[in-house]
Amino acid sequence: MSQQASIKEIANCHPGDIPDFVFSSSEPLVLRDFAADWPVVKEAQKSSKHAADYLRGLYRGNPVFACYGPPENNGRVFYNEQMNGFNFQGSKVDLNLVLDKLFEQAAQQNPPTLYVSSTEINSVLPQFNRLNNAGLDSLNPLTSIWLGNQTRIAAHYDFPHNLACCIAGRRRFTLFPPEQVANLYVGPMELSPGGQDISLVDIDNPNFDTYPKFKQALDASLTTELAPGDALFIPSMWWHHVAGLEDFNALITHWWRDTPAYLGRPEAALELAILSLRSLPDAQRKAWQSLFEHYVFEPDLQKDAHIPADAKGMLTLPLDLPNAKKIRAGLLNKLKV
Structure with missing residues (x-):
């Protein structure tokens, strides 16, 4: 497999003090220690359990949509073999139950996949954004939380820009420029695990006989790992594969667009x-x-x-x-x- 290039890193960038060139960048940028002063990050520096307890303290009871996949998925959130459904089951549950299960499974060598994706932060943790603010209020972003164990989310794109802040655990991002779409072998448009078109290639074990052009995508890819407090700016339309690297990982995303919603x-x-x-x-x-x-x-x-x-x-x-x-x-x- 080709060696992936690292994403350019920006230091001394903090909430409310983000240079204009970051928002106008056409390429991804890593903002190291961007959210290091957030209370949730300070708890995560103590332990994942402290970070989870902090989230529990802000939780107000609205259920979250959680995905469960068997151990044989190896964390991959994907289609079933027939591609007429998915390799996981989902249901609305109490966030505390998800957190309990994540820590119960932490000692297992190959635990089932547990994943809560794209949950609007104010619906479940109404005080979180006030206490852990990215300083983007003028952009009116949609702010969401993602959490789970060692999940692997297939490469996909989003139309809005995204400032993704790691608040617990570690995540590895692999990004592909928009023009690599022809080399990513994108699946059906009508049906996808997260509601967004995804690459069918298993990035951790690519089958180059089936997906030969993916080698070109890898040559053009960029990669980085985020620790608690780090942030990643993902420009609109960049494809990104996201892997949780620890037993407990949590991420906050901020999505916004350059043009009016109308x-x-x-x-x-x-x-x-x-x-x-x-x-x-x-x-x-x-x-x-x-x-x-x-x-x-x-x-x-x-x-x-x-x-x-x-x-x-x-x-x-x-x-x-x-x-x-x-x-x-x-x-x-x-x-x-």
Whole structure:
């Protein structure tokens, strides 16, 4: 297997004191000791049990969705063999029960997989963000907690930017640039373990006979390990595989986008393009590709300079709320069958 490059690291970066270049970076950045002063991290420095007890003290009883996988999964959260379901079972349970089970299983050589993913922090730990704040409130991020044992989460991408803060245990991140999608062997779009398209390659034991182009993805990949207090900035659309390395691992993510929510999610545009364009004859697809390059992927105010400003409509750049509403209403009407 190829040697993966390390992610660039930034020192002396703390909540409320993040340089602008971090947020504008097109590549991942590690912020060492970013959250070292958070109370939860200070407890984790004592022990994982102290960190878990700190979370218990903030918990207010709302159930969390927990995933359970048998020992033979070796921590991998993935599909079943038929790819018509998953290799784990999930249910809503009390967070205390999950924490109890994690520590009960800690002594086992190959324990079952226990995993709580992407749980909005205010719904279960309403005081956590006030006491352990990343200083991103102006960005209005969606803040979530992830915890479990030695889990392995397949490479996937997220549309929002992400500042991921390790608060207990250690996690290894392996990241791939967006342009590596063709080398990652992505699974079905309609069904995935976490609701987001994932790579089918087992990064810890890649089958290069089945997935030969994955070697190219590995050559382009970056990797890092986070300890309690470390943070990782993951730019929008970067694929990332995440592995928990200890018996108890906890992570806080902060997701935000650069554009207003009224512009919608780009995934909707992709699905509509698959519906409308993917099955067209080759010549027609190429023609539409030229139109997309002109109007979408290479927008330029000068291209539309010949159109009066008041007449630009959906070509207004950046797109404003009134025109966004018109486009949305028009699409809803056109999609009626």
